[in-house]
Amino acid sequence: MKVSFRWFGEKEDTVTLNQIKQIPGMDGIVGALYDVPVGEVWPLEKVQQLKQHVLNAGLNLEVIESVNVHEDIKLGLSTRDAYIQNYQQTLRHLATVGIKVVCYNFMPIFDWTRTDLAKPLPDGSNVLAFQRNLIDSIDPLQFAEQVEHNSNGYPLPGWEPERMKTIKRLFTLYESVSEEDLFNHLQYFLENVIPVAEECDIKLAIHPDDPPWSVFKLPRIVTNKENLARIVNLVDSPYNGLTLCSGSLGANPNNNVPEIFREFLHRDRVPFVHVRNIKIEENGDFAEASHRGQDGSLDIYGIVKALHDYGFTGYIRPDHGRMIWDEKARPGYGLYDRALGVMYLLGIWDCLVREKSSAFHRIEEKK
Numbered sequence: 001m002k003v004s005f006r007w008f009g010e011k012e013d014t015v016t017l018n019q020i021k022q023i024p025g026m027d028g029i030v031g032a033l034y035d036v037p038v039g040e041v042w043p044l045e046k047v048q049q050l051k052q053h054v055l056n057a058g059l060n061l062e063v064i065e066s067v068n069v070h071e072d073i074k075l076g077l078s079t080r081d082a083y084i085q086n087y088q089q090t091l092r093h094l095a096t097v098g099i100k101v102v103c104y105n106f107m108p109i110f111d112w113t114r115t116d117l118a119k120p121l122p123d124g125s126n127v128l129a130f131q132r133n134l135i136d137s138i139d140p141l142q143f144a145e146q147v148e149h150n151s152n153g154y155p156l157p158g159w160e161p162e163r164m165k166t167i168k169r170l171f172t173l174y175e176s177v178s179e180e181d182l183f184n185h186l187q188y189f190l191e192n193v194i195p196v197a198e199e200c201d202i203k204l205a206i207h208p209d210d211p212p213w214s215v216f217k218l219p220r221i222v223t224n225k226e227n228l229a230r231i232v233n234l235v236d237s238p239y240n241g242l243t244l245c246s247g248s249l250g251a252n253p254n255n256n257v258p259e260i261f262r263e264f265l266h267r268d269r270v271p272f273v274h275v276r277n278i279k280i281e282e283n284g285d286f287a288e289a290s291h292r293g294q295d296g297s298l299d300i301y302g303i304v305k306a307l308h309d310y311g312f313t314g315y316i317r318p319d320h321g322r323m324i325w326d327e328k329a330r331p332g333y334g335l336y337d338r339a340l341g342v343m344y345l346l347g348i349w350d351c352l353v354r355e356k357s358s359a360f361h362r363i364e365e366k367k
Ligand SMILES: [Mn+2]
Pocket: 207, 245, 248, 274, 319
């Protein structure tokens, strides 16, 4: 597996490429262009500049997260074709610099949703957290404003201010969109984009909805094993893949995360993996946790074991981290705890590799 680290660019990230480079086992950056409005073509020159900049720091750039999907595509509006053409063109530009995976999501209006961007933990760190009753009682517009004010001054991915302005109109448009419609709109998108992805040798990897259930009565479909299976079958191609995200899927205790990993690793539909741990309360609230298995509710060992058992050669990144050691950074995306997360994942991975090779030697000796 190739270990990677999400980076928001020179101007938008407190973490530097040199710092990332010093994390043991680090292969490359998961990047994006953040100044191109959703739906427009990513200019070739800017894509080339980003690639060169990352290469100059001694890191690779083979994964993009995300090329966001324009709302008109998710809504199935007649204007979607122009945005789909732009998406295709962006893929072609990304292919010229050797991008291998493009992550995207299909969540209406909002990207990942949390009610607290800095919930204190007993150890003095703070984390992103989700409280169910708060989401149920708050007006979505008010909620969007709160997010903007509590993000340490960094626009959160998917929560960019210019998008927030159009929220009201979007809510009205989504009133008539069912989950079944959303599946159909995703199918239309994939049928048009996957052939280009195949030509470009870029695997598309849809990210699960976070949390994996409907918020603000909006339809959500990337939520569980059955729906993921339906999505990979919408277009039967290895280029129609998944970003398996442990923390997103795991927020629903009915999702058996290691089992979901095994299912889609087996089908060879997992080009990209996000790993983080979360602690789920009995009432369904959850808070993010350190990567260590004992600190949360997810079987992180079981997840890494699944990757190892299937000889995973794709890309993995620590997803979010706690804010520790007085770091000031974009919520969820500090340097320190994500670096600790990498070491935990690699620690498990290296043990599994070592164990396998010594088991092999034992068998050889017996012969
Ligand atoms: Mn994720």
